Structure formats: structure tokens, C-alpha cells
Amino acid sequence: MEDVAKGVVPTTFWASDDDVAELELGVMSWAHAESGTSEVGLRELNAVVGRGHGFDTVKPLKLMQKIIQLWCPPTGTVVDPFAGSGTTGHAVLALNESEGADRRFILMEQGRPERGDSYARTLTAQRLAKVVSGDWSNGKGKPVEGGFEFRQLTKNIDAPALLQMEREEMVDIVVSSYFDSSRRRGPNLERVGGPENRYLVARNSEDEGFYLVWGGSENNADFDEDVYEACVAEGNNAELKPKYHVYGRYNLFSTPGVHFYQIPDRILADFGLDVRTEAYTEVER
Ligand SMILES: C[S@@+](CC[C@H](N)C(=O)[O-])C[C@H]1O[C@@H](n2cnc3c(N)ncnc32)[C@H](O)[C@@H]1O
Structure with missing residues (x-):
């Protein structure tokens, strides 16, 4: 903690929607007065839902509001895959109300199904x-503009579901599942579209291309020498460098410049699912 410099953080990262200010935050901590404490977070939660909820790892609203103001443009969407008690959603609603912003949120929360508590x-x-x-439980709340939908996951992500996917769905899955431990904290893939590309779907920050050999469930192709050459041509056209990251069903052409990711196994593994047995849980609405 000694190495963490204290400082005041700028109020926003976004100069405007089109004009994004470059901002190096560096190593910086926020004083409690700036960001609140988890004790404050708990009190804020109790004020809304009352005591006895049994959830105690609550982030303070101020902290979430600060992060949202810094990193999300006023009409952007905030995604919190570990929603817990929903502080992030509360912060978005409160900011929309107080600053006239129009942000949306997507929260994900698994609850504690093993304790029969899908909170x-x-x-x-x-x-x-x-x-x-x-x-509010404490009687001090005021209605705010906005709302939300509650959705429970309905679709299993497992090997048969992946193998049934059409090309566009598979592109989404490839981009979102991609995980490379050497770049765990690095930027994600950036999509590359365009009708000129039959295989190229994305690039990484090192200008390497990602190619999907997938025509849909009924129309599939294997990765062979002809496909490899087509990938190389598309990569050259897009001014990308080797190596070639190829997602496909079967690899019939091994060559040193290609890193092959087998569908569905690699995707399931990247989602942290057991390739042979496990489905991505919960089928209810
Ligand atoms: C520390 S809490 C987040 C607290 C939250 N920021 C708040 O203010 O209430 C982390 C949450 O992530 C949830 N979680 C952990 N793994 C998850 C997963 N794979 N999918 C969905 N939720 C998950 C846990 O159930 C827990 O509620």
C-alpha cells in the first residue's frame, strides 16, 4: 500500500462522446472520503432492503459512481458480472437521476444456489x-426514472449447443470466449468485419488475425491447405501479421505459423467449462 500514491481523480474520462480524452490514471488510491467504505455500502444496502439479507461484501455507492463517471460515457452501458447486492445498478440509476445521464446496466449474479439462495x-x-x-425500507427513498428487466439464463452452453451455432453466433462466441493467459490483463480482441473476409473475424493488439472456419451447423468446412492460403490472403489484405489464430472443427493442415483452436473444446475450456460433461447451468425463466 505504501507504493500506492494518493491523489484526486479527475471527474470524468469522457470529454464528449466523440472526443475521448487520453488519461493516464497511474497508480492512485482514493481516500475514504472520496469513495466510501464497505461499512457505508452495507448501511446503504440496509437502507433500501432492510437488515437480515446476510450479504456483507457490499461496495459503497460513491465508489461505483466514481468509477462509472470516469469510465462510462453518459449514454454507455455498464456491465458488472459479479453484481452481488446490485450496487452497480443502484449507482447507474442514481447517477441517471442526479446528472441527467442515460446509462444502462447489465448485471450478472449467480446467487448461492448451493444454499438454495438465488439472491x-x-x-x-x-x-x-x-x-x-x-x-425504501427506511422510508427515505424517492422514485427514480428508469427500470430493468430480470432474466434468468435459459440456454445451455455445451458442446451440442456450440456445434449447432450459425456463423454469426459463433463469431460472437469466439470473440467473447477468447482467453490467453499470457494476455490475461491485456485488451480483448477487436472485430474485423467486411464482406471481403470469409474467414477473418478479429485481430488482437499485436495485429495478429483470428480466423473462423465455420459455415454454420449444416455447412461446415475443415481447415486445410486451401483454407490456410485464403486466411493468409485475408490477413495480408488487412495488413495483419502472422501468426494465424484459427478456430475450426478439424485441423487437416499443420503448419508452424498457425495456432489452431478446436471447436467446441477450446471454447468450452475458455469459458471454464468441463469439455466432456458440464453445461453452463440453469434452465428456467
Ligand atoms: C464481492 S461480491 C460483489 C459485491 C457487489 N460489488 C456489491 O456491491 O454488492 C461478488 C459476487 O460475484 C458473484 N459471483 C461469483 N462468481 C460468479 C459467476 N461465475 N457468475 C455470476 N456471479 C458470480 C458472487 O455470488 C458474489 O455475489
């Missing part, structure tokens, strides 16, 4: 419903 519904969604209606 995504009974805590996360309940908090947000109370924030919207103003019906």
Missing part, C-alpha cells in the same frame, strides 16, 4: 426494484 432475485433485483419505486 439474484431476492436481493439484487429486489434492491433495484426498490430503488426505482422509491419504496
